Amino acid sequence: MTLTKKTIFAIVFTLIVVMGIGSLVMIQRQSNALTEKMQKESNLLSNSMSLTVGKLMSDNFDNRGYLQKMTEKLGALPGINEVIVYDPKGTVIADSDREWIGQSKAQVFEDVKKVLETGKTFQDVETVEGKKLYSNTFPIYMEKGGKNEIVGIGEVNVDLVKIAQTITLKDQANLLASVVALNLEKVLSDDRGGRNYLQRLAEEIGKTEGVSEIIVYDSDGVVIGDTDRKWLGQNKINEFEDLRNVLKTKKPHQEYETVEGKALYSSLVPIFSEDKNLIGVVETGMSLEYIEGQIAQARNRILLLTLLSLGAMSFLMILLLRKSVLAPIQKLTSVTKQIAAGDLSQRVPITSKDEIGELAASFNAMTESIQDKNEELKTFNEELQTTNEELKSTNEELEAANEEIRETQEKLLQQEKLAAVGQLASGVGHELRNPLGVLKNAVYFLKMKLTSSDEKVNKHLKIMEHEIDNSTKIINDLLGFSRTRKPALAPNPINDVIKEALASIEVPKNVVLSQELSSDLPNAMGDRDQLRQVFINVISNAIQAMGETGGMLKIRTHKEGNFVEADFSDTGSGIPKENLNKLFDPFFTTKSRGIGLGLAVSHGIIERHGGKIKVTSQVGKGTTFMIDVPMAQ
Ligand SMILES: Nc1ncnc2c1ncn2[C@@H]1O[C@H](COP(=O)(O)OP(=O)(O)O)[C@@H](O)[C@H]1O
Ligand SMILES: [Mg+2]
Structure with a gap:
């Protein structure tokens, strides 16, 4: 019905x-x-x-x-x-x-x-x-x-x-x-x-x-x-x-x-x-x-009867409506609420074959399909999540690989660059070394012959000699850089190597030199010539950084774990932060007459020794280079 x-x-x-x-x-x-x-x-x-x-x-x-x-x-x-x-x-x-x-x-x-x-x-x-x-x-x-x-x-x-x-x-x-x-x-x-x-x-x-x-x-x-x-x-x-x-x-x-x-x-x-x-x-x-x-x-009786009839009628109507209409609708409402709260397993009981029954049936069908769809979505979601995780790890792997490739590439690039420079440098260096030696001998000869002649001649000879030295130095740097010779390792007292380096450098009068060289220091395991080269480079840089005004250069040696460490502190210009990681790049220089190979060469040498170079610096206050060389056993 x-x-x-x-x-x-x-x-x-x-x-x-x-x-x-x-x-x-x-x-x-x-x-x-x-x-x-x-x-x-x-x-x-x-x-x-x-x-x-x-x-x-x-x-x-x-x-x-x-x-x-x-x-x-x-x-x-x-x-x-x-x-x-x-x-x-x-x-x-x-x-x-x-x-x-x-x-x-x-x-x-x-x-x-x-x-x-x-x-x-x-x-x-x-x-x-x-x-x-x-x-x-x-x-x-x-x-x-x-x-x-x-x-x-x-x-x-x-x-x-x-x-x-x-x-x-x-x-x-x-x-x-x-x-x-x-x-x-x-x-x-x-x-x-x-x-x-x-x-x-x-x-x-x-x-x-x-x-x-x-x-x-x-x-x-x-x-x-x-x-x-x-x-x-x-x-x-x-x-x-x-x-x-x-x-x-x-x-x-x-x-x-x-x-x-x-x-x-x-x-x-x-x-x-x-x-x-x-x-x-x-x-x-x-x-x-x-x-x-x-x-x-009679009227009252009829009135009373009417009222009673009305009451009975309402009561019966309510009873009938309640059973056939209200109760199912209430049930439907409560189930709807439960479903809305997330309990999709709820179903409405179908108690009649009328519109409400139909409504309940279609409601149940709807809930059923929602539940199915939900289930599908859930599995799909899970699958997606797994795929996502897989993708993520693959991505990470890729990223790592990428990083490696990038590093390798950089290294390769650097090496290529260095190799090219090295080739050029060694070629040019060899070609220039001999003429420079001939020039130096010629200047020496002239100096002997023209001892008493006038001041001007002497001054120009001196300039020539100085510039020949400078050029020789640059050529040495270039050759030293291209010559990636394996260090001839031997136990060497580092204090002595520092002294040799200082002896070959002319320290200006406005630079105060302070040395705290540890007396009971173990020997460093290194190539004496190469280590000296490194110290000369670092000391030269420190003196140049203090420029016209001068300052103090403090040299300290001490034991640092398995290393022998030499620290060089100056009171010079300091290094801006953005330059700190470029210091060891070949040809990085901030000087008008520099070629930017000193630190690059030094870094290569120390690395081949299995040691480390560290820098701390404050602009306007000064810089410290710390050079660690492995201890000799
Ligand atoms: N002690 C120092 N104080 C300030 N700057 C320094 C110091 N040592 C090195 N530098 C900076 O590092 C650069 C590279 O040095 P280096 O490789 O020796 O090349 P170059 O001396 O030819 O410039 C220098 O141009 C300079 O800017
Ligand atoms: Mg230099």
Whole structure:
């Protein structure tokens, strides 16, 4: 069933149930109310009947013709099925149907038998010829010589269904008026001595619920019977217009009126004698308050019933909707939340074949596919991660390889460069060395020959000699650089090698030389000539760095682990940071007349010895070169 059908079904079902219950309750209530009403009605009729019949019998029991006529008249009233009068032995003496007149029913009718036995009124509900009847059987007493004696039995049968269909409160008032009028016909037409009886009747009936008052007027408008005895004997013809009307038109009259602040529905019925003369009027006042009370009661019942029905309807609707609509939706919502929180294993139970069921099914399918996709993604992700890691390590390897290649390349480049320079240098060097030697000898010869000649000649000779020396030095550097000869290692006292180096250098006067040469120093394992070359280079650089102003050159030797170390500290210009790693490159120089090979050559020598050269420097303060040579064993 679809949700729409479900909802419609729920509503229709609820309506049917509620209407069913409502109708049942209403019918129950209605029939209760009606039964109650009918019983009152019937009692009222019986009371008046017993009075009437009693009076008739006492006055003129032989007047059976009249009795039969009365019975017939009563039986013709709306809702009254049958009126029967029995004599004290149970023989029917009057019957509204004329059916049973003269027949003895004492042994036939249970109720007649009961009344004869007990002397009391007997009421019961019986079904006769398919009609539901309320039967009221009562004894008729008569005063005889100061004693009450049963002179007969009356029976009034009321058709409950008929009365329920026809009788309203108005009818009730009219009916009452008719019964009273019937009574009065006889009483008023007979004699005036029956007025006590009349008053009793008015009072008796006036006690009935809803009846406000019963007033009997004679044909002149004088009150001859009054429930509350107030107006007894008074002539009201001038006072009451309705009374005047009824006396004049001889027709019944009904109206709503207010008497002494009480709202009444009053019914006036004319009373006629046997010879059709108007002999009086009876007025029955029904309390409107009572009527309205009845109406209000009915209204309240209906209201209450409506409210109850509504309540029941809502309850049923909610119950049905809850089970078929709300509960699954709530379940769906809670599962959705769980799934949203990440628990993809949740599923919605499918409990119906309607739209909600469909929704649940497609929701489950969706979740299923999300779960699958999620799983796929997860594996894919894992794969990706592995691949990534692999890539990363490959990358690292590549990078390392790259670095190696780069270093190798650099080295190669350097070596190539050095090799080229070396070739060039050795070629040029060899070519220039001999001519320079010849020049030097020539200058020496001239110096010998021209000793006493003038100063100018001597000065120029000196310049020539100096420049030849410089050139020789450069050529030596070049050759030394290209000649990557393997050092001839031997244990050498390093202090001595330093002294030799110092001896071959002219230290300017403005440079103070300080030497802290360790006395118990082990021999260094090295090539004496090459080491000297290195020290000359470093000392020359230090002196050049201090320039015109001079400064202090401090030389210190000491043992450093497995090395013998010589430190050369100057107070010169210092080396800017960006130049520190270029110092040992061939041809790196900051000097106008330098060629930048000194440190490159020194570095090569020390490396071939298995030693190290370290530098610390501060611009403007000075530089220290530390040269480590392996210790001789
Ligand atoms: N003690 C030092 N103080 C300052 N600078 C120095 C020192 N020693 C070397 N240098 C720097 O290193 C460069 C290279 O020195 P070197 O290889 O001997 O070549 P050159 O002396 O021909 O310039 C020098 O030009 C100079 O700038
Ligand atoms: Mg130099």
